[in-house]
Amino acid sequence: MNIANILARKGSMAVTVRPEQSIRDALALLDRHNIGALVAVEGDRPVGILSERDIVREAAHNEKFFARVVADLMTRDVITGQPHDDLLSVAHTMTERRIRHLPVVDQGRLIGMVSIGDVVKAQRDHYQGEVDTLQTQLLADEGGPAR
Amino acid sequence: MTPLIGTPERPLRAAIIGAGPTGFYTADHLLRNARVVEVDLFDRLPTPYGLVRLGVAPDHQKIKFVTNVFDKVAATPRFRFYGGVEFGKDITLADLKAHYHQIVYCTGAQTDRRMGIPGEDLSGSHPATEFVAWYNGHPDYRDCTFDLTQERVAVIGVGNVAVDVVRILCRTAEELATTDITDYALEALRKSRVKEVYLLGRRGPAQAAFTNPEVKELGELADADVTARPEEVELDPLSRAAVERSQDRATQKKVEILKAYARRQPTGKSRRLTLRFLVSPVELIADGAGGVAALRLVRNELYATSTGALQPRATGHFENLPVGLVFRSVGYRGVPLPGVPFNESWGVILNDKGRVLDSDTKQPIVGEYAAGWIKRGPTGVIGTNKPDAAETVECMFEDLASGAVLEPAHPEAAAAEALVRQRQPNYFSYADWLKLDAIETERGRAQGRPRLKFTSIDEMLAALGR
Numbered sequence: 001m002n003i004a005n006i007l008a009r010k011g012s013m014a015v016t017v018r019p020e021q022s023i024r025d026a027l028a029l030l031d032r033h034n035i036g037a038l039v040a041v042e043g044d045r046p047v048g049i050l051s052e053r054d055i056v057r058e059a060a061h062n063e064k065f066f067a068r069v070v071a072d073l074m075t076r077d078v079i080t081g082q083p084h085d086d087l088l089s090v091a092h093t094m095t096e097r098r099i100r101h102l103p104v105v106d107q108g109r110l111i112g113m114v115s116i117g118d119v120v121k122a123q124r125d126h127y128q129g130e131v132d133t134l135q136t137q138l139l140a141d142e143g144g145p146a147r
Numbered sequence: 148m149t150p151l152i153g154t155p156e157r158p159l160r161a162a163i164i165g166a167g168p169t170g171f172y173t174a175d176h177l178l179r180n181a182r183v184v185e186v187d188l189f190d191r192l193p194t195p196y197g198l199v200r201l202g203v204a205p206d207h208q209k210i211k212f213v214t215n216v217f218d219k220v221a222a223t224p225r226f227r228f229y230g231g232v233e234f235g236k237d238i239t240l241a242d243l244k245a246h247y248h249q250i251v252y253c254t255g256a257q258t259d260r261r262m263g264i265p266g267e268d269l270s271g272s273h274p275a276t277e278f279v280a281w282y283n284g285h286p287d288y289r290d291c292t293f294d295l296t297q298e299r300v301a302v303i304g305v306g307n308v309a310v311d312v313v314r315i316l317c318r319t320a321e322e323l324a325t326t327d328i329t330d331y332a333l334e335a336l337r338k339s340r341v342k343e344v345y346l347l348g349r350r351g352p353a354q355a356a357f358t359n360p361e362v363k364e365l366g367e368l369a370d371a372d373v374t375a376r377p378e379e380v381e382l383d384p385l386s387r388a389a390v391e392r393s394q395d396r397a398t399q400k401k402v403e404i405l406k407a408y409a410r411r412q413p414t415g416k417s418r419r420l421t422l423r424f425l426v427s428p429v430e431l432i433a434d435g436a437g438g439v440a441a442l443r444l445v446r447n448e449l450y451a452t453s454t455g456a457l458q459p460r461a462t463g464h465f466e467n468l469p470v471g472l473v474f475r476s477v478g479y480r481g482v483p484l485p486g487v488p489f490n491e492s493w494g495v496i497l498n499d500k501g502r503v504l505d506s507d508t509k510q511p512i513v514g515e516y517a518a519g520w521i522k523r524g525p526t527g528v529i530g531t532n533k534p535d536a537a538e539t540v541e542c543m544f545e546d547l548a549s550g551a552v553l554e555p556a557h558p559e560a561a562a563a564e565a566l567v568r569q570r571q572p573n574y575f576s577y578a579d580w581l582k583l584d585a586i587e588t589e590r591g592r593a594q595g596r597p598r599l600k601f602t603s604i605d606e607m608l609a610a611l612g613r
Contacts, residue, residue, distance in 0.1 A: 005523050090455075126527055128530070136212060
């Protein structure tokens, strides 16, 4: 299982914002799409990520930050994934580095976003599937006609 | 007042396309719901179970026990099977929209990814799935031929399919004779002159997709010695760090098994299976008569991407591996269905959690869904499709609750049956399948085999007296 398998069943691309857009715009986007992070892009190249965390950090000591721009608050050092990265490595890296959102790029171009929730769900389904298959085979050992 | 959809007076009518594991799991989730649902399961083949019948290897019968689960689903009163009825040919999307509230595509990943290298289409180079479909008796592949007079064969890929293919190539006729492999394949393999089989992985042993039971099985073949190159099964520093970090005992064990294979001395068995790692084919070299003479391989090294995933990168070192027969198994893709939006990047139906999306607006299309490999790509074991189908069915009931369902002109089971009967008079019901199943197992029992499969539709019709 890899990132591509997660993106395949997420119809939407990553929701993006331009670095020069206001935080007000960004909040509207986060609300409208009911998501936790936006990818800041120049063209289709990711240059940063703006997460709920970044906004909370600013809001805690600056109540008048709505008019600031995304570039002021976003995290610039973005870790990105590639479609063929396997889920185990991705889960490890996201957990260790406390990343909740991983923009996915293919040849430098943004093609989607994977959240820690997506990764956990994919892993859970994967293990559930394995357990189910093993149970079926164990039950088969106890008899019953073969097909 | 019109009764609500999903009640005994007005059942929810759902059509499922594709009777593989996902089709059955989807039917199961739908039929278990408190609402009243009627499920019609369509397959272009007369027989159900999809890859469980036609993909899973004949020497892995235990995996096929899952069909007991599918038969229980089929035994529920509001389930119907229409075998031998092809979507887009016998019945169209418009037909389904006129008869069902919801349509679910569970058509799997039916085609091979190509390698995109010169010589791929030489005779003697085949998709591994064709070989699998052939030995398993898929009616569309029974007439395929493979040149088993070749002594040296390469199988490209280290997934389940690739491992199945090398195992079948290495087994003796005696080993195969107790399985449900088709008779024609058994005869062809009995005459096989194959002596050297290579399994080629582009990454290292720690990244190989095959499971430990599968790799152990390769070491227990009756008349084939298994071997590996010590330098290829030794973990590189990146892989070693990843395995240690993850505490993944299954992978540690896998590497140990492979290292043990590298230490094995040949015991004089008739065939030899060599497991190779960190090599990618770059060209199939022709023999001058349109066939394959050799594979040109490049040696790979691994590098870590920013998420820590290890990927192969070609070095400048090449070698030629003389082989006369090549099977490629480097991944699979879904096939687009007529009128259904497709996501070319991933080879799946364009979807969000199973809701089919419009190509332009990226908004859900009312009444159309996808589940299984055609939804997420070919990954996981059979059981992985169960939670996958559950997610799609959850979306279906959410949409039912919000009134986003199709408005069929003829939402009656009888109307759908009349339509199928008119378009495909020779369709197969589940009762028909159970008769064929009984005959197949009976014929098999006489030979001490799990079953003797019907491999053509004419044979099946004749067996049913039609």
